[in-house]
Amino acid sequence: MISALYVEESIWEHPRALALRERFAKVPHIRCERYGEVFNRHGQDFRVQKSRPALILAEKHRHHVLPTPPGYGIGGQANYYFSHILNCLYDCRYCFLQGLYQSANYVFFLNFEAFQLEMKALLDKHHDNVYFFSGYDGDSFALESLTGFVRAHLPFFAQHPRAQLELRTKSLKAKDLAACTPLPNVIVAFTLTPERISREWESGVPPLAKRLDVMQALAEQGWPIGLRMDPIIPIESYQQHYGELLDQVFQRLEPAQIHSATLGSMRFPKAMHKTMVKLHPEEPLFATSDPGDAPVSWLSEQLGRWLPASKIFPCT
């Protein structure tokens, strides 16, 4: 799975680095000064690296938790995101990470504790709930067996009910949460696309039915569930496919079990789009023109059949 392990010199002996070096004993272990030397090199090829990613172990020194871009949120006023890992196990053709980073290698920031210190400081700064979004730079659970990040952070959120955590995922690993007591302030958000679309454009992502099983089990246990249809893939027959998807979801879940639903269109900043086209010039997703806001409006209206407007967050 991993072609090489790069480790920053300063954390070569860090206990988490030692454990991962032992786990990946058969691949080359390569020392670097700072992860950017490997990760940010000019001219790397995301598409080629995606087939043989390396793992880079690094230490994050600042900006552990950052304000979200405008329009990113699920009803709160104070919204922040954090990334303990950069890049993702899966290979969704529309993923913006391929336009954002030069490299498809995984970067894992080992110094967990620093994330919690910054979250604590932000909680002290705000009087109301503070929302922390994980899964911005990669799936929150897909590499959990490697990072153990979620497991290590749940106690912090159990102790700080004002801290709202969103874990965003397409991974079946989310089922590990079933072994923990549900926390009302930890939202397990499933990014969903209709099965046919997922099979076509979400390489490596587990089958939809299995993910819905996990979602249902966690909902029944009491975990707040998020529905994330972001981006909506604007195929010609999107109404049929997304309509079926909503039916599948609401056959399994009671509306009350859903914390929030977000919707977004498939749009990229110009430079990012250009990079993605260069990586996949043969990709139909990037060859058709932007259908505008119609899919988001339509899906938002459909969701209104089950959910109150206060739980639906369209982003156009």
Next chain:
Amino acid sequence: MSLSPRQPPRLGLRLVVALPAEASPLISQLALSPIPGEHPFKIYRDTAQLHWLIVSGIGRHASSIATAYLAGLSRAQKSVAWLNVGIAGHATLPVGEIRAAHKITDATLGTSYYPPVLFDKLSTESLMTMPEPESAIGSNMLVDMEAAGFYASAATFASPELIHAIKVVSDHGMQAGQRLSKATVTEWINQQRPALQQAMEKLLDLSNQFAQRWADPDYYDAILAEYHFTATQKNQLRRLLQRWQVLLKDDDVVDFVWKHAATGREVLASLAERLDRESLTLPEA
């Protein structure tokens, strides 16, 4: 007149070696011959002019200059793969062992480069490029005098995924003035021909992937030959033709253009208008 969609990409390797003794096994392996004309370096290529090899001489500076010279002379495109092959010292590895470099450090500048781990059958090692031969190699890494110069220079012409250095262990430290016999060096490289062959094939595969992805779309040259386009418009045309290939593969784009456009600007407008009518569909299940 029938138009050819495009020229197939011409792929090849660019090999940079320091010594004639390192070069000779590769020259016979790739069936290379000396190129005619006056050049500051000995240069070889195959009859199809795909694979080229340059003998740089010793030292990172020489390697860097030779790499740049070869890139210019052979008109190396960005998708061409570059390989530095040679001998290197190591504190403990047995003489004759082969390693790919996963990290190349320039001891003079303190800079490091990280070629990706690409070759399944080759073990990898860090490599330090020194300004002088090392009499005592302390740390557990390969030591040579060229790779960093080669790498820095090649990185200006090619994707870093395509630049690699492969070394055969020759010694555990050399005294100043000490020389290895040419025949021995040639023999070490010769013994590693199967491993080198596999590595070169892997690089060519990768190079091929890049070349196909970066190739001009079908009929790009044919349309350029008939209409005038500014530099920006040429980029727009390239992308429109790519989109045509994806969305309307079976339709004749040249015929469409002849019918709908009298100027370059009209070519772009008519193609865009036609393509924007296409919507995204799922392929047949």
